[in-house]
Amino acid sequence: MSIDVNNESGTEVDEQAILDIARYALARMRIHPLSELSVIVVDSAAMEQLHIQWMDLPGPTDVMSFPMDELRPPAKDEEEPLQGLLGDIVLCPEVAKKQGEDAETQHSMDEELQLLTVHGVLHLLGYDHEEPDEKAEMFGLQAAIVDGWRGEHGLTGPSPAPTVS
DSSP states (O other): OEEEEEEOSSSOOOHHHHHHHHHHHHHHTTOOTTOEEEEEEOOHHHHHHHHHHHHOOOSOOSEEEEESSOOOOOSSTTSOOOOOEEEEEEEOHHHHHHHHHHSSSOOOHHHHHHHHHHHHHHHHTTOOOSSHHHHHHHHHHHHHHHHHHHHHTTOOSOOOOOOOO
16 A cells, blocks of 8 residues: 655644554555555645635635545455555644544544544545435444554544544
């Protein structure tokens, strides 16, 4: 799995954890090991510009996903996963920090960025949360991936509750 993490935000973030959880999520979703992903960490001004340009919405947001090859997890265990370019995930640590502080179960900016990385991966794989059934599926899968990764890394305490909108 080729995953690039590029921090352009000016904020110190745990890039290794972002890389690790992205790799874990893609493996868990059975994405081909030679697929490629880019994660870009930007400041709130850059995120706001992207949010306006691509979503026509004001203000910065927490995470945006830009799919390339529209890869999907294999439908059955015996199917061979396809290889390709997954696309880009853009994260904003300033928004993540505020969301972590404001969450019902307060957590760190880095924990929120980990959650948002998984959220972004799932969007790249075609998951969405516009409808209640889609939201339940996506957020359930997101929690399972974050909990699995945290368990494998010996991280204790409750996983961050989904705060993404």
